[in-house]
Amino acid sequence: MIGTIYGLELTTRGENINVPIIEELVFNQSFTYEEASGDWIKRSQSIDFQFAFLGFKGYGRFIANYTNYDFKPHFDKKYFGPEVLSFADGANKKDSTYWNAKRPTPLTVAETDEYVKKDSISAVRNDPKYKDSVDAVNNKLDLLDILTGYTYRNSNNRSSIGYKGVTDFKGFNTVQGYVLGTGLFYSKGYDEDYNKYLYASVDADYGFSDDRVRYNASIYYRFNRTNRRSLRLSGGTAVQQINNSNPISTMENTLSSLLFERNFAKFYEVDYARASYSEELINGLFANAYVGYERRQPLTNTTDQVFFSQSDVDYTRNNPLQLDNSRLALIDEHEMVKVGLGLTIRPGQKFQSYPDQKYNINNEKYPTITLNYEGALAIRQQQL
Numbered sequence: 001m002i003g004t005i006y007g008l009e010l011t012t013r014g015e016n017i018n019v020p021i022i023e024e025l026v027f028n029q030s031f032t033y034e035e036a037s038g039d040w041i042k043r044s045q046s047i048d049f050q051f052a053f054l055g056f057k058g059y060g061r062f063i064a065n066y067t068n069y070d071f072k073p074h075f076d077k078k079y080f081g082p083e084v085l086s087f088a089d090g091a092n093k094k095d096s097t098y099w100n101a102k103r104p105t106p107l108t109v110a111e112t113d114e115y116v117k118k119d120s121i122s123a124v125r126n127d128p129k130y131k132d133s134v135d136a137v138n139n140k141l142d143l144l145d146i147l148t149g150y151t152y153r154n155s156n157n158r159s160s161i162g163y164k165g166v167t168d169f170k171g172f173n174t175v176q177g178y179v180l181g182t183g184l185f186y187s188k189g190y191d192e193d194y195n196k197y198l199y200a201s202v203d204a205d206y207g208f209s210d211d212r213v214r215y216n217a218s219i220y221y222r223f224n225r226t227n228r229r230s231l232r233l234s235g236g237t238a239v240q241q242i243n244n245s246n247p248i249s250t251m252e253n254t255l256s257s258l259l260f261e262r263n264f265a266k267f268y269e270v271d272y273a274r275a276s277y278s279e280e281l282i283n284g285l286f287a288n289a290y291v292g293y294e295r296r297q298p299l300t301n302t303t304d305q306v307f308f309s310q311s312d313v314d315y316t317r318n319n320p321l322q323l324d325n326s327r328l329a330l331i332d333e334h335e336m337v338k339v340g341l342g343l344t345i346r347p348g349q350k351f352q353s354y355p356d357q358k359y360n361i362n363n364e365k366y367p368t369i370t371l372n373y374e375g376a377l378a379i380r381q382q383q384l
Contacts, residue, residue, distance in 0.1 A: 004040060006031045014051075023050045037071045082283050084361070086353040131155035158189035170205060171250035174263040174301040174315055176239060177209025195356050197222045205239075209303040214238060214269075225357035227280040235273035239299065242266045242320055261306045261313045266320045268331055271295040280358075284349035288342045295335045335380040345369040 008029040014022025026048040031040045047062040124130050132155075139152050149165030161184075168181040183203035190196035200219045206212070216236030223229040241248065253265040274292030281287050301318050348363030362368070 006040065021051050021053045023052055025049045034069065034071075037069075039071075041069055042066055082348075082350045083353055084350045087355060089355040128156050158192075158194065159187065161186045164203070171254040172258055172305075173239075173253055173265060173267065174257060174303055175210065175267045175299045175318055176205075176207025176212070177303045177305070179205055179207050181205045191356070193225075193356060195222070195225045203236075207239075207302075209305075227358070228286075229279035230277070232276045233274070234276075237269065237271050239267050239269055242268060257315075258305070258307045260308070261310045261315060263301075263315050263318075266318050267299050269297045269299050271297075280360075283351055283360075284346045286344040286346075288340075288344075290338075290340045292338045293335070294338060295333075296331055297333045298331050334378055336376045336378045338374065338376045340372065340374045342373070343371045345371075 008027070008031075010027040012025050014020050014025065017025070028044075028046045028048075029042055030044050032043050033039075034041050043066055045064045045066075048059070049061075050059045051057070135153050135155055141150060145163075145165070147165055147167055149163055149167075151160055151162035153160040164181075164183040164185065166180060166182045168183075170179040170181050172178050181203060183201055185199065185201040187200075188198045190198070198219070198221050200217075202215065202217045204216075205214050207214075214237040216234070216238055218232065218234040220232045221230065223231075248265040253263065256262045256264055272292060272294045274290055276288065276290035278286065278288035299318055301315060304315050306315075346360075346362055346368050347366040350361040350363065352359040352361070
């Protein structure tokens with residue numbers, strides 16, 4: 001006698017699958033006989049789970065129904081590509097008539113009530129009056145906001161403007177002394193899901209020892225979240241490490257300077273303007289490019305403050321080339337134009353397609369390959 005499986009139920013616990021927050025996981029599958037092929041095929045599958053985390057408990061369910069089987073499919077060579085999942089435009093906005101025709105299993109009373117409840121909540125939360133009332137509460141200004149920062153939001157036009165506060169401590173160095181920063185910003189979403197997005201900011205840093213305020217401004221615009229095309233314009237005045245990759249962190253240099261009188265990081269000042277562009281050309285191939293102008297100037301130490309003075313150690317000059325201590329700074333003032341090109345390749349990258357965005361999935365079998373080119377043309381140099 002040959003047995004036939006027409007239903008299956010499997011129960012396990014989260015600890016058995018290394019997900020301890022899951023208390024119980026139940027799989028249910030049902031099968032029916034298909035005369036066309038003479039096979040028993042899966043018609044429905046449900047996954048029920050219960051979880052508990054940090055005192056919170058809950059449950060959930062995933063249901064899938066399978067119809068329109070093709071027992072003699074034909075696939076060309078390009079059918080199985082990098083796209084692993086896709087959703088048609090408006091897939092989440094179908095009415096009940098559509099789903100009643102598509103679902104072999106009708107919604108339960110509890111599910112129907114839950115959908116009605118969620119639709120009502122969504123309608124309320126998207127109501128302009130509701131958004132205005134929420135903004136009115138969140139936009140109240142407190143005295144502490146003067147120090148910590150403040151954001152004013154307008155949810156109806158998806159914009160916000162804010163002040164970053166004066167608590168942005170950027171460490172200590174022998175060129176600027178203690179550095180404190182603040183800034184203003186503005187953001188704007190041009191569609192419901194913020195696929196088209198603008199962010200602009202103006203930042204200021206103040207060095208207490210050299211008594212200088214330096215300003216930087218930046219405008220960033222994202223065209224979409226499909227190929228992530230974006231454009232950034234920036235400019236201002238900044239203090240940078242001689243090595244622009246910043247191998248010595250702000251915290252490391254602050255502690256080594258104030259505690260041990262060792263100022264390892266060396267700096268120069270740059271007035272700059274830059275335009276950069278990036279996008280995903282094809283799946284797994286990303287490109288970026290920039291062009292910029294820089295006017296670099298030398299900097300010297302302006303403070304020798306230290307918490308614990310060392311008898312056998314002194315601050316060194318702002319020059320990493322110790323063999324040339326007769327010079328006060330490493331560089332002479334000069335101007336230059338820089339260009340940069342970059343390619344990032346992610347072999348075997350898969351992706352999921354949504355109506356207005358693309359979600360990339362890296363393939364861990366292959367490394368990410370990055371190619372960069374940077375060139376510069378000096379346009380003026382002034383000998384000190």
